[in-house]
Amino acid sequence: MPLDLALIFVGALFCVSVLSIRRRARSDISRIIYTLCCALCVLIFVAVVSPRGAHALSATLPLGLPWIGMRFRLDALSAFFLAVVNIGGAAASVYAIGYGAHEKHPMRVLPFFPAFIAAMNCVVLADDAFTFLVAWEFMSLSSWALVLASHQEAESRSAAYIYLLMASFGTLCLLMAFGVLGGVGGAYDFSTIREAPKDAWKAGLVLGLVILGAGSKAGLVPLHIWLPLAHPAAPSHVSALMSGVMTKVAIYGFIRIVFDLLGQPAFWWSIHPLVLGALSAMTGILFATVQSDLKKLLAYSTIENIGVIFVALGLALAFKANGQALPAALAFTAALFHVFNHALFKSVLFFGAGAVLGATGEKNIEKLGGLIKSMPRTAFLFLGGCVAIAALPPLNGFVSEWLVFQAILLTPSLPQWILKLITPLVGVALALSAALGAGCYVRAFGIVFLGRARSAAAQAASETDGWSLGAMSVLLAMCLLAGVAPSFMIDTISPAAQEYVGGRMIVQGDLPWLTIAPVAESRSSYNGLLVFVFILLSSFGAMRLIRTLWPRPVRRAPPWDCGYADSSLATQYTASSFAQPVRRALGGLAFSTRESLDMPLPGETRAARFTVEIGDRFMNGLYTPLAKAVWFCAGRLNVVNFLSIQEYLGLVFVALVVLLIIVAL
C-alpha cells in the first residue's frame, strides 16, 4: 500500500508538470505549481515513512518495454532516500513559492521542476535496470533543462553543455555496468541480478563503472567539474535540489549496486571509494575556501561532503568484506546520516545564497557585506546552516562526522595491510578537510553578512520573503532536532544497515537521555541534548553576567578606523585576503595559483595591482587535453564524411576481411 500510494503521487508529480504547460497563461501559475509540488512531496514522504521498518514491497507497472514492464520496490534503504528526496523537494517548493515569484521566465523552470523531483523518486523506487536507467536519464535531462533556465547567458549555456556531457558519460557507465551485471542472459530485474553468481573480474569491472557513473553524478573528484559550473547557473531552489538531493540519489545508486546487487564484497573494493572520497573531501574544501562566488563555494563544499560520504561507504565495504558487522553498520549508518544531514543544511545554505542573490543581485562575495543589518533573519538562518555544515555541536553535522571518525578509529582491526596503511591517511585528510570546512564557512558568513557593505547593491538589500524564511527555518529546525536527538535517526537507518551490511548499531533509543554510543557506551558516547543545554545555559549565563557587571545600555559607534579618518570600504578584510594563508599553504595540492604584483615605480601615480589566477589542475591537466584530443580525432575523421561509394564499400570490405583473418588465426 505505501508503495502504491508513492507511485500514484509520483505519477501526479508528472501530471503537475504537464499541467504547468497547459495552464501557462495564468498569472499565479508558479504559486499553484509549487504548492502542488510541495503537497505531493509531503504526501510521498508520509506514505513511505509511516510504515517504519516494514518489509520490502514490490509492484510491477505495465509501462515501458512490453514484455518487461516497470518494476518498483520499496525497502528500508529506498524509503530512507525517498524521505531525503521529498524533504528536500518539499522545502525547495515552499522556498520557490517566494523565490520563484520574481522569476523572469517561469516557463523555463515550471514544467521541469516537478518532473525532476518525480524522476529522482523513480530512480530510488526502481527495481530493474531498465526503469533505473530511464529514470536516471530523465533526472539528468530535466535538471539539465533547469540549468539552462537562464539560457541567454553564455556562461550558463557552457555550464549546461558540460553538465550534459558528464551526465551522458555517467549514464553510459551505468548502462555498461548493468550490461555486465545482466550478462548474456539479459536478466535486468534486480532480484535476478542479486541472485546471479559474479566472477571477481566482473565485480571489479562493475565497481569501476559504477564509481565512474554514480561518481560523475555525485561529484566525486576527478569527475566533479560540472558541479561548480551547473549549480551557480541554475535558479537557487534548483541548485539546492541538485546539490542537496540529486547527488544523494547518485549515492543511492552506488549503494544499491555495490552493497546490494554485487553481493558479498572483497576487501579491495573499499580502496577506490576511500581514496577518491578523501581526495574529493580535500580538493572540494580547498576550492571552496578560495571561491568568491557564493554558489560556487557551496558547490565545492558539496564535493567535500560527497567525499566524506564515500569514505564512510568505503569503510563500510571494508568492514563488511571482513565480516565485521558492527563496525560496518556504524560506517554505513554514518554515511546515510551524513546524506540526510547534508541534504538539510546544504539546502538551507543554497536557499540563503538565493535570498542574498535576490536581495542584492550579487553572487560575488567580495561585493557583499554587512547584510546582517538589512537581512537579520536570513543571516541567522544562514549562520545556523554554516554551524551545521562546519560540524559544530549541537547541530547534526557534528554527529554524522563524529560517527565517521568513530568508524575510522575502528580500522586498526582490519586484517589487510593496505587498508591499515590507507585508513589513517584518509582519516587525516578528513580531519583536515573538516577543519578547513569550518574556516571556509567562517569566511563565507563573515564576508557576506558581517562588516560593512562593499557595494551599493549590498547597501540597498532588504529582508527576503516569508516563504523563503519559512522553508529555511523548517530545515534548520530539523538540523537541530537531528543533532539533539540523533538516536532517533540512527534507529531509523538501522533496518537498512541490517539489510545491506548484515548488522546494526546497538539500539540507541534504549540509552537514557538521547545519548548515542557508536560501539558500546563504555567506549565513547555523545549526548547532543546535554551539549545543547550546556551551550544554551552558558551563553545565557555569560550574557546575564555581562549585563549585571556592565549594566550600561548598548551603544552604537563608528567602527575603529586605525586612526585614519574616513577609511574606504575596501580596507576591510576581503574574501581573498581571508583565504590567502590557506591558498598559499595548501593550494598547491589542488590547484595551480599564479600571483603577480604590478608595483608602480616611485613617482608614478597609477595604483599598484595584485592579481591572483587560480587554475583547476583537473580541468587543465585532464579535461582540456582530453577535449583537445577529441577535437583532433574528430577533425581527422571528418574526411570519412566525404568518401565515394567505392571507398565506403572498401572500408566495410577491409573490416570484414580483417575480422575473418582474426577468426582464422
Place this chain on the structure above:
Amino acid sequence: MEHLNLDVAQLLAGSLVLVSFMLLYQDRLSGLINIFALHAVALTLSVAWQAYVQHAPHLYVTAGIALIFKATIIPVALRRIVKQLRIHRTVEIVGGIGPTMFLGMFLVALSLVVMLPATASADPFAREDLAFALAIVLLGLLMMVTRRNAVSQIIGFMSLENGLILAAAGADGMPLVVEISVALSVLVAFIVIGIFLFRIRERFDTVDLFELDRVRGEKR
C-alpha cells in the same frame, strides 16, 4: 550414391565460385550481364540439387525464384537500362586484373580456413557449402569495391546475395529459406533502384545539371 550427391553438390557450388571469378575478370558490361545470368543459373542448379538431396520441396521454390528473377528478369532489365543509358559498349577500367584475381584467390583461401574449422561438427554438405558461400560473398564484395560503374556494382551485390542463398540452402532444415530469399530479392530490387537514383543524382548534380534543366524546361 551418397558420394555422388556430395560430389555433385560440390561441383555446382564450386562452379558458382568459378563464375564469381569470371565476374571479377569480365570488364565489358554486356558480357558482365551475361555472366551474371550464368551465375544465377548455377545457383538455380545448386539449390535445386540441394532440394533433391535433402528432399526439401520448398527449396525448389527458391530455385525457381532464382531462375525467374535472377537469371531472366534482372539480366533483361539490366540490359535494357544499359542500352538506354548508352553505356553497353563501355569498357570498364578495373584496377589491374592480376592483383584482383590474386586477391580473390586469397579470399577463397581465407573463407575455407575460417569455415572448415568453425563448422567441424556440421554435416559435410553444409560444411563445403558454407565455405563456398562465404567465398562467393567475399568475391561479390570485392567486385563492388573494385568497380566504378553502377551496373557492375549492382551485379556484384546480387552475386553476393546469391552466395547468401547458397548458404541458406546448404544448411539443413531451414524453413524460412523461401521467405528470406524472396525478401532479399525485393531488397535487391530496391537497392538497384536506390543506387541508380543515387548515381543519377550525383551525375546531374555535378556534370549534366545544365542538360537536365534544359530537358525539364522542354518537357514543361
